Amino acid sequence: MTVATPLAPGITFTRISTDHAKVRALVGAFWFVPVAVLLIIAAVAWSSLLWLIISLAAVLVLILTVTAVKVRAVYYTGYHETDEELLVCRGIMFRRLDVVPYGRMQEVKVEDGPLLRGYGLASITMETASATADAKIPGVPRAEADRLRRRLTELGTTKMEGL
Template identity: 80%
Template sequence: MTVRTPLAPGVNFVRISTDHAKVRAILGLVWIVPIAVVLVVSLVLWTDLIWIPIGLAALLALAITITAVKVRAVYYTGYHETDEELIVCRGIMFRQLDVVPYGRMQEVKVEDGPLQRRYGLATITMETASTSADAEIPGVPRDEADRLRRRLTELGTTKMEGL
């Protein structure tokens, strides 16, 4: 599947794995479930103090909204490899386009946590000579992440030799 963005018309970005939406949803539950439990307990214990349940309900609604937006953002995150640079796009409302020249890459890391490993995913982090040009691609299938790390490292070494 591909991602298209008005920031780079005509460029087809490779979309990250949709399993990353599951990872983000589960991480969102880490916040939503405790808030919901506290809300139910407060409704039972403090029926005369209406502001406590109202505040907790608003907090629960906010946690659900933030989680839903983070899950939906997975479908707007992707990357595109060119001969000279890697382009990463993300964002629904606030779109971001990161362009990382291969010759400026200093380090490429592939990381995964227990939840990402469960779904066979990893996060690729690229560090460059400029701290403002660093980029991250979450939710990449592990095999693709390893391939991309090898390719980016190789291209980074090759392109840096010309500097």
């Protein structure tokens, strides 16, 4: 699967795993539970069923909207490897293109949590010599994350020697 962005015309980005959309949806659902419990406690304390129904509906709509946007954003997130740098694009309405030169890369981290592990995914975080050039690629299949880590580390070391 690929992603195209007007920020880099003519470049085709490798899209992150669509399973990451499921992870984001689950995270959104988890947010609703504690908020709903707090609203129920407040409604019982104030003895107001109408207040409970209205506030639960408002919170549900808000969480569903935010979750839907985050889930949809997965389809607009991708990365592209060139000879000199890694390009990471993301965003639906507010688009962003991160360019990470291999020679400036200082650390490449592969991270996962219980939800990502459950779907066989990981996130890759690249730290560079410049604090503004750091980038993150979420929701990459674990095998691809390990391959990217090895490749980026190797290219970072090779390109840094030339500086």
